[in-house]
C-alpha cells in the first residue's frame with residue numbers, strides 16, 4: 001500500500017507553481033465548456049441517434065475552432081490522446097512504420113527521440129544555444145538521401161524554452177529535393193502552442209503535434225495536424241474515427257475542452273505573453289543577481305528574445321538539483337530540474353548534454369516555468385526561496 005499521503009486542496013492552493021511546462025490548471029472557460037459533455041451530452045459520435053448527432057456536432061464545431069486557432073484547415077486536424085501519441089504517429093508514419101530513416105534533433109522530447117531510436121533513425125546535433133545545427137542536418141540528409149522518411153525538429157524546447165527557426169530547417173530539407181524526395185517535416189509544438197502563433201511559426205511543417213494540458217486544457221487530448229497530401233497511415237486501428245486516421249471513441253469532452261483552451265490562448269496571447277514574459281524576466285534577473293554561480297545556458301548576453309516567455313532555465317554551479325527541488329518544495333515552491341518524467345526521478349538532461357553543458361553544471365539544472373495563471377506572488381516566493389535554498393545546499397552539501 002502506498003504510504004504517500006494525499007495533500008489537501010487547501011495545501012495545494014498555497015504552492016507557488018513554477019512547473020507550468022509540466023502541466024497547467026484548466027482554465028475556467030474550458031471547464032465550463034466541457035461540463036455538459038460530462039453530463040447530459042454524453043453521446044458517442046459514432047452512432048446515428050440524437051445523442052450521437054449532438055456529439056458529432058460538438059466534435060465538428062471543435063475541429064473548426066481548433067483549426068482556426070492553429071492556422072490550418074479543419075480536415076487537417078486529427079484528435080489524439082495528447083502530445084506523445086501525436087509525436088509517435090508523426091515519426092512512425094502509422095502502422096506498419098514508414099520505410100526509411102527518421103531524422104530528429106538531439107534536443108527533442110523523448111516522445112520523438114525514443115520513437116526515432118526505435119526505428120533506427122538519425123539524431124542531428126545542436127549548437128551551444130540548443131538550435132539544430134543546419135549544416136549537420138544538411139550532411140545527414142545528403143548521407144541518408146532518398147531513404148529519409150521524416151525530419152522532426154521541435155518548435156520550442158520543454159527544458160530551455162529555446163525556439164527553433166523552422167523556416168530555416170524547412171529550407172535545408174527542401175534544398176535536398178529531388179535527391180531527398182519531398183519528405184514530411186514534423187514539429188513538436190507541444191511547448192510552443194501556448195506562446196506562438198502556429199499559423200506562422202509552424203507554417204513550414206507538414207505535421208504538427210499539440211497537447212491540451214499545456215495551455216489550460218484537459219490532459220489526455222491532443223492534435224496532430226496533418227497537412228493535405230502528407231503521407232501517413234493510421235497508427236491506432238479500429239472503428240475508423242477521425243476519417244480513418246485515428247480510431248477510438250472520440251474524447252468528446254476533451255476535444256471540446258481543447259478547442260476552448262486554444263481559443264482562450266489565442267485570444268489572450270498578446271497580453272499573456274507580455275505579462276508572463278515580464279514575470280519571467282524579473283525572476284531570471286533576480287535569481288542571476290542573487291545566486292552566485294547561476295547561468296542561463298540557453299541565453300546569449302541576456303537576450304531572451306529567442307525563448308518562449310514562460311521558461312526560466314538556470315544551471316547553478318555546485319548544486320545538486322534534486323536536493324534543491326526538495327528544499328524548494330518544503331518552502332512551497334514546486335519546479336523541475338529538467339523535463340518531468342513518469343517516475344519523477346531526475347535523469348541527466350540530454351538537452352543540456354547536446355548543448356555542450358558540462359555534466360557538473362547540468363547537475364544543477366533548474367527549470368522554473370510560468371503559465372497563463374502565474375502571478376507576481378509566485379515570482380516573489382521563488383525569488384525568496386531559491387537563493388535561500390541554494391545557500392543551504394551549499395552549506396550542507
Ligand code: PLP
Pocket residue numbers: 021022081082083084085087109111154156157158188190191211212213220222339340
Ligand atoms: N513534447 C513536448 C515538448 C513536451 O513537453 C511534452 C510533455 O511534457 C510532450 C511532448 C508530451 O505531451 P503529452 O504529455 O500530452 O503526452
